[in-house]
Amino acid sequence: MNCREAKAEIALLVGNDLEDAGARESLRRHVSACPECRGHYQRLKQTFKVLEQADKTETFEVRESMWPALSTRLRHRQQEQKPSRRQWWPLASFLAACIVVVAIINTPAPEHSHAPVVDRGMMSELFPVSGDVSQGPLPHRDEPTTDDSDTPAGKQNKSKPNQSHPGR
Amino acid sequence: MKTRITDSVDGMAVDSASQPSDARLVDETRRGDQAAFGQLVQRYERRLMRVVLRFISDLDLAEDLAQETFLRAYERLDQFDPSRRFGPWLFRIGVNLTLDFHRKRKRRIWSIFFTDRAPEGNFDPQAADPRPELDLQQEVQQVIAQIPEKYRTVLVLRDLENFSTSEIAAILDRKETTIRWRLAEARNRFQELWEKREVIHRRADHEQ
Known part of the structure; x- marks a missing residue:
């Protein structure tokens, strides 16, 4: 143990915070052999008494409990929070209603179930377009939205352009 | 003790x-x-x-x-x-x-x-020395206030408020070994500052 370590342990010892018996014993041996650390121990023990004297349990006596004031503050905070929640309800309801209305407007009218459904290959034959396909008419809702020309099913459709979707 | x-x-x-x-x-x-x-x-x-x-x-x-x-x-x-x-x-x-x-x-x-702006309550050399009015507790508080915060907090909680080092570790969200090291450092610093203060007081009394 060196003097630096000893000083730290002495500081713990004076406040009864050096609980390890082995550490206490090695500190005792060091202090008995080191006059400087022995002096430090004596001085620190004196100073620590000052701290203990300042540690008065009667430092503060609660004049009266703060709970009545606190419970009032808690109630006020809760009341402030409640109306703000209510204020959101009309806005939230209005927004929900708007979403429903927009959804209804954007929903296309029901198609004739027996109408023949054509794929993109057939459309291009009936209405040949040049340039970007995206500029052409919007695909029908019942049309496959993905270009499956590279898939086996797509190739099959290309070879049989007049064949409608199975099951229709 | x-x-x-x-x-x-x-x-x-x-x-x-x-x-x-x-x-x-x-x-x-x-x-x-x-x-x-x-x-x-x-x-x-x-x-x-x-x-x-x-x-x-x-x-x-x-x-x-x-x-x-x-x-x-x-x-x-x-x-x-x-x-x-x-x-x-x-x-x-x-x-x-x-x-x-x-x-x-x-x-x-x-x-x-x-x-x-000049601070309120300028130092008046004619005024009486306020030191005798300070009781021990105030003097201790003044010395503790000079210790850096991370040590001071541990010293206050342990030596003035009697929390255990494990409780202080939980309060400050630090390991107990850190708290013990800080506590030792805080006590040593308090001792140095207290001795320094005593030297100043003695010198002042000698000059009077």
């Missing part, structure tokens, strides 16, 4: 078997029973005020900080881990709140020092 008071952070809860435990009161508060929280307030308010007053000497400010501590604890009760103890958790909120306030106030004091 004076026998240390070994009351724990939630010592008051343990004292009386008839009183409900902290855990039960926390649970009841979470279910909406405000009166249960009232019992927790009454259980901890004295000690919390004492701790806050170690850092903030103004009684009204200390009471405001203590009230704010309880309000925050109430609002964050859903974040509290019920497998842990309520006391250290509450004191962690209180100590952090107090130290934050203390730091802000210190910054404001610095800004006053660096303005052209």
Whole structure:
């Protein structure tokens, strides 16, 4: 143990915070052999008494409990929070209603179930377009939205352009 | 050597078997029973005020900080881990709140020092020496105030408020070995500053 370590342990010892018996014993041996650390121990023990004297349990006596004031503050905070929640309800309801209305407007009218459904290959034959396909008419809702020309099913459709979707 | 008071952070809860435990009161508060929280307030308010007053000497400010501590604890009760103890958790909120306030106030004091405005209460050489009016406790407070905050906090909680080092570790969210090292450093620094102060006092008395 060196003097630096000893000083730290002495500081713990004076406040009864050096609980390890082995550490206490090695500190005792060091202090008995080191006059400087022995002096430090004596001085620190004196100073620590000052701290203990300042540690008065009667430092503060609660004049009266703060709970009545606190419970009032808690109630006020809760009341402030409640109306703000209510204020959101009309806005939230209005927004929900708007979403429903927009959804209804954007929903296309029901198609004739027996109408023949054509794929993109057939459309291009009936209405040949040049340039970007995206500029052409919007695909029908019942049309496959993905270009499956590279898939086996797509190739099959290309070879049989007049064949409608199975099951229709 | 004076026998240390070994009351724990939630010592008051343990004292009386008839009183409900902290855990039960926390649970009841979470279910909406405000009166249960009232019992927790009454259980901890004295000690919390004492701790806050170690850092903030103004009684009204200390009471405001203590009230704010309880309000925050109430609002964050859903974040509290019920497998842990309520006391250290509450004191962690209180100590952090107090130290934050203390730091802000210190910054404001610095800004006053660096303005052209003369500080209030100029030093008057004709005025009587105020030192005799300071009692031991105030002198100790003045010396403790010179210790850097990270050591000072540990010293106050351990040597003035008698929290155990493991409780301080929980309050400050540090390892206990760190707390013990800081405690040793804080005591050594206090000793150096106290001796320095005594030398100054002796010199002043000699000159008179």
